[in-house]
Amino acid sequence: MSSRPALAEPQTAEAAGTQAKARTGRRPLRLPRPGYLVSKLAAAVVSFAVTLVIGFSLFNLMPADPVRTMTRGRPVSEAELLRLRVQLGLDKPVWERFLDFVNDTLHGNLGYSWEYQQSVASLTMDRLGPTLLLMGTSFAISVVLGLWLGLRSGWRAGSLFDRITSATALTLWSVPTFWLGMILLIVFSVGVGPFHGFLPTAGMSDPTLPQTGMTHYLDVAKHLILPALTMVLVVYAQYVTIMRSSIIEEIGSPYLLTARAKGLMDAAVRRKHALPNALLPSVTMIFMHLGTLISGAVTVEAIFSWPGLGDLTFAALKIPDLPLLQGTFIVFSASVIIMNLLADLAYRFLDPRVRDQ
Amino acid sequence: MTAAQTTVAALPTRFAGARRFARAFRGRPSGVAGLVILVAFSLLALAAPLFIGDDELDVTKVDGPLLAPPSAHYPLGTDQSGRSVLLLLIWGSRESLRIGVIATVLTVVFGSAVGIIAGHYGGFVGRILMQVTDWFIALPSLPLAISLAAVLGQGSMSITIAIAVTSWTATARLVRAQTLAVEARPFVERARVLGAGDRQIMVKQVLPNVMPLILVSSTLTVAGSLLSEATLTFLGLGNPADVTWGEMLHEAFFGGAFTAGAWWFLLPPGLAILAVVLAFTLTGRAVEYVLDPRMEKK
Numbered sequence: 001m002s003s004r005p006a007l008a009e010p011q012t013a014e015a016a017g018t019q020a021k022a023r024t025g026r027r028p029l030r031l032p033r034p035g036y037l038v039s040k041l042a043a044a045v046v047s048f049a050v051t052l053v054i055g056f057s058l059f060n061l062m063p064a065d066p067v068r069t070m071t072r073g074r075p076v077s078e079a080e081l082l083r084l085r086v087q088l089g090l091d092k093p094v095w096e097r098f099l100d101f102v103n104d105t106l107h108g109n110l111g112y113s114w115e116y117q118q119s120v121a122s123l124t125m126d127r128l129g130p131t132l133l134l135m136g137t138s139f140a141i142s143v144v145l146g147l148w149l150g151l152r153s154g155w156r157a158g159s160l161f162d163r164i165t166s167a168t169a170l171t172l173w174s175v176p177t178f179w180l181g182m183i184l185l186i187v188f189s190v191g192v193g194p195f196h197g198f199l200p201t202a203g204m205s206d207p208t209l210p211q212t213g214m215t216h217y218l219d220v221a222k223h224l225i226l227p228a229l230t231m232v233l234v235v236y237a238q239y240v241t242i243m244r245s246s247i248i249e250e251i252g253s254p255y256l257l258t259a260r261a262k263g264l265m266d267a268a269v270r271r272k273h274a275l276p277n278a279l280l281p282s283v284t285m286i287f288m289h290l291g292t293l294i295s296g297a298v299t300v301e302a303i304f305s306w307p308g309l310g311d312l313t314f315a316a317l318k319i320p321d322l323p324l325l326q327g328t329f330i331v332f333s334a335s336v337i338i339m340n341l342l343a344d345l346a347y348r349f350l351d352p353r354v355r356d357q
Numbered sequence: 358m359t360a361a362q363t364t365v366a367a368l369p370t371r372f373a374g375a376r377r378f379a380r381a382f383r384g385r386p387s388g389v390a391g392l393v394i395l396v397a398f399s400l401l402a403l404a405a406p407l408f409i410g411d412d413e414l415d416v417t418k419v420d421g422p423l424l425a426p427p428s429a430h431y432p433l434g435t436d437q438s439g440r441s442v443l444l445l446l447i448w449g450s451r452e453s454l455r456i457g458v459i460a461t462v463l464t465v466v467f468g469s470a471v472g473i474i475a476g477h478y479g480g481f482v483g484r485i486l487m488q489v490t491d492w493f494i495a496l497p498s499l500p501l502a503i504s505l506a507a508v509l510g511q512g513s514m515s516i517t518i519a520i521a522v523t524s525w526t527a528t529a530r531l532v533r534a535q536t537l538a539v540e541a542r543p544f545v546e547r548a549r550v551l552g553a554g555d556r557q558i559m560v561k562q563v564l565p566n567v568m569p570l571i572l573v574s575s576t577l578t579v580a581g582s583l584l585s586e587a588t589l590t591f592l593g594l595g596n597p598a599d600v601t602w603g604e605m606l607h608e609a610f611f612g613g614a615f616t617a618g619a620w621w622f623l624l625p626p627g628l629a630i631l632a633v634v635l636a637f638t639l640t641g642r643a644v645e646y647v648l649d650p651r652m653e654k655k
Contacts, residue, residue, distance in 0.1 A: 050492045058504055174580065174634040176587045179627035182610060190618065295499030299588055303610070313503060317592060320507045329504050332497040340495060 036348065044341045051333040056101050059326040061094070110330065111323035115316070120327035124309060128331070130204055131308030135297055137224060138231035143286060145232065146239025151278070153240070154247030155270055166244070169237035178299040181230040185303065188226060199226055202305035227304040231296045242285045246278040253277075280351050287343030294332055381647040388643020394636035398629075402450040413444045414600060424619050434621035436605075437612055445600055446625050452601040454633070456513050456520075457583040463521035464582070465528055465575045472532025473567065477540065477559050483533075490529050498523040502585060506594040513601075516594060520585045528574055532567055539566045569648050576641030580634045587630050602626040 089097055104111070110120035149169070153162035172180075191197035200223050205211065209219050250256070251274070259273045260266075294310075301310030309328055316324035382388055412418050421431060421439035428434070433442035475486035502519035509515030539545065545562050553561070589595065590603025593611075597604065605626040609615055614622040 047492060047495050051496065054496065054501075055504075058508055170638065171631070171635060174584075174638060175631050176584055176591070176606075176627060178588060178591050178610075179606060179623075179630070182606075182615065182623060183627070186615070186618070186620065186623070192620075294497045295588075298499050298503070299592070302592065313500060314592060317503055317507055317594070322508070325504050325507055329497075329500050332500040333495070336497050337495055 037345070040341060040344050044337050047337050048334060051330065051337070052102055052105060053098075055326055055330050055333070056098055058329075059322050060097060060101070105330065110327035113316075113321055113324040113327075115319050115321040115324065120324055123312065123324065124327055124331050127307060127309045127312045129308075130306060131297060131301070131310060133220075134224065134227055134231070134301070134306055134308060135293055138228045138235065138296075139290075139293055141228065142232040142236035143239055146236040147243045147279075147282065149236075150240040150243025150282075151247055151270065151275060154244035154278075155251070155274070157244070157248055157251075162244075165240060169240045172233050173237035175234060177230060177234045177296045178303055180233060181227070181300055181303040184226050184230055199223075204307050223306075227300050227306050230300050230303075231293070234296055235293055238289055239282070239286060242282050242289075243278065246281050247274060250274050250278050280347070283350065284343055284347045287339055287346070290336060290339045294336065378647060382643060385643040385646060387639045388646075391636040391639030391643065394632055395640060398450055398454070398633055398636070401447055402454055405447050405451055409444050409448050413441060414448060416440065424614060424617060424622070426619075427621050433625055434619070436608065436622055437614060442605075442622055442625060445605060446602075446629055448600045449602045449605055449626065450629065450633075452513065452599050453583060453586060453603070453630075456517050456586045456601070457579050460517045460520035460524075460582040460586070461575050461579045463517065464525045464578055465571060467521065468525035468528025469532045469567070469571050471525070471529040472534075473536050473559050473563055475529070476533040476536025477555065477563065486529075487533065490526050493523075494526045494530075496523075499585075499588070502589060503592065503594070506589055511594055512596045513599060516586055516589045519589065519594075520582050523585070524578060524581060528571070528578065531574055532571060535567045535570050536563050539563050573641055573645045573648065576637050576644065580637040580641070583630060583634050583637070602630050 085091055089100065092100075108121050110124065112118070113120050113123055116123055149165050153159075153165040156162055185201060186192060187195070187197070188199045189197040189201040200206065204223050205216060205219050206223075209215055256269060256273055259269045264272075297308065298310035298313055300306065301308045302314040305311060309331060313325065313328045315321075316328065416438040419439045421435045421441060423435065423439050424437055425431060425435045425439075431441045431443070433446065436442055436445065471486055471490065475483040475490075477483075502523045505519040505522060506515045509518065540558075540563065545558060548558055548562050586601070587603035587606070590601055591607045591610070593607060595601060595604050595607070603626075606623070609619070609622045609626070
């Protein structure tokens with residue numbers, strides 16, 4: 001390795017390295033080269049394979065005896081233990097079990113839940129929709145909010161607005177997500193003192209209302225407010241920090257001086273010139289932080305009984321239902337890998353300097 | 358010139374750096390505030406056994422009212438078993454801080470070792486190590502930690518391991534980058550020419566220069582570890598017999614205090630976590646700022 005890598009933001013460094021090749025003027029949009037696409041896809045596939053190995057070792061090699069874990073706390077006969085072992089395939093050698101596991105996973109068979117007596121694949125598929133709804137909503141809101149606040153506070157670093165924004169973001173980042181959820185739940189659903197709670201306490205919809213049409217959508221939206229708000233409040237801080245530091249990196253650039261010298265208003269310089277350049281590293285970093293969003297989803301869904309994957313993980317954890325935990329782990333990992341792949345491709349597509357390489 | 362000033366001036370030059378550091382650190386009020394909070398919590402945690410005993414913590418021995426709001430005798434009220442929330446809060450700081458600190462030590466030692474080795478050897482070994490690091494970064498940390506803790510069984514031990522396994526990657530990347538920067542400097546070249554071996558270069562030349570960065574990153578890691586610890590214990594992965602802030606919140610939410618509207622049992626543990634996490638972050642950022650040579654010029 002010849003060049004010295006940057007400490008914090010590798011994406012910025014990559015962009016800076018190609019800055020010399022940057023040309024002005026519009027170019028026709030071009031898709032990334034197929035070679036690049038193939039290599040990124042291959043990396044994602046390898047990454048998923050590693051996830052499978054880790055998942056398998058975690059759930060099949062580490063517990064001393066899965067059958068004991070499964071029957072914890074209730075009396076079982078030797079014959080039943082043996083029957084369970086054969087049923088779970090534990091009598092086969094490890095490599096054969098691993099190949100079976102990989103084969104099953106690739107065919108969409110994620111095992112069989114002990115607790116729900118149902119296939120893990122169908123359980124997780126049922127829960128995917130609510131999680132995507134919750135995560136998508138909170139992601140969109142916190143990205144817009146975080147980027148806007150980061151842009152404004154980075155543009156006037158050290159101002160009162162910047163200090164208040166940064167202090168608030170830092171404080172909210174230090175709050176445990178589940179605790180914030182509990183507090184919001186008490187204040188807005190249960191009610192404090194003379195203030196009556198008006199938002200639903202749990203679930204995704206009111207079973208007494210019709211499950212279709214406009215009333216249903218409004219009902220779901222009402223149930224969505226608190227869980228989404230909890231996640232936004234904890235997550236947006238990261239986006240503020242990322243955007244703030246990207247805009248501070250850009251602020252001394254000569255092209256901004258040029259824009260000002262042309263006589264552009266301050267707001268126009270910020271929006272038309274600084275923002276697009278600061279957005280590039282931010283977008284990649286934001287996608288890379290998606291894992292945190294998933295972590296937040298687990299506790300938030302548990303608190304608000306939101307019927308998603310996080311709530312399912314929590315239910316599996318209480319038993320503990322190992323096949324179900326393994327299934328949710330694989331689904332979560334796969335979604336992070338897919339998101340990272342999309343982020344990579346989006347970055348290539350968005351940045352003309354990288355796109356034309 | 359007073360006597361005190363003479364002593365300070367007479368200190369050997371090797372402390373000059375530390376003095377300059379302390380002076381610069383005092384110029385960051387938020388960092389000082391963070392440090393004060395940390396010292397206060399640590400003293401409280403260390404002194405707790407002096408005034409809290411089994412009589413106050415054992416559910417079979419306490420005789421307070423159940424889930425009573427704050428009063429003169431119980432400044433923060435009582436929990437479902439009649440224990441004083443204030444005493445639980447103080448006692449909880451011990452286990453919470455202990456898990457946070459041990460998990461951080463594991464994280465930092467392992468992460469730094471991987472980072473320095475990957476940075477020093479480069480080539481094949483370095484690429485393999487960084488590839489493994491990237492794979493771990495791609496894994497969703499909370500689901501992984503949950504699975505690990507669930508497989509290893511309830512208790513502080515498995516929570517500590519789960520936190521370390523999911524957080525070493527950040528340290529490894531940071532330390533590797535810094536190692537590469539340090540190894541490019543002439544004094545490492547000089548040591549190599551004088552016949553220093555790989556181990557000597559890594560331990561004697563690189564490590565002391567990477568150390569400040571490792572310290573900064575570990576204060577930030579403690580903050581993250583404390584949050585993870587609280588989250589995992591809250592989800593029910595802790596040992597129910599231990600008193601930690603996460604365990605208190607678990608009992609408050611799932612044990613009926615929440616539905617009873619017992620805010621005095623819900624607020625204090627959360628605020629304590631918030632205060633300590635914020636304090637670690639503020640201290641870490643202040644140290645980072647002071648150590649950053651680009652900032653010093655201003």
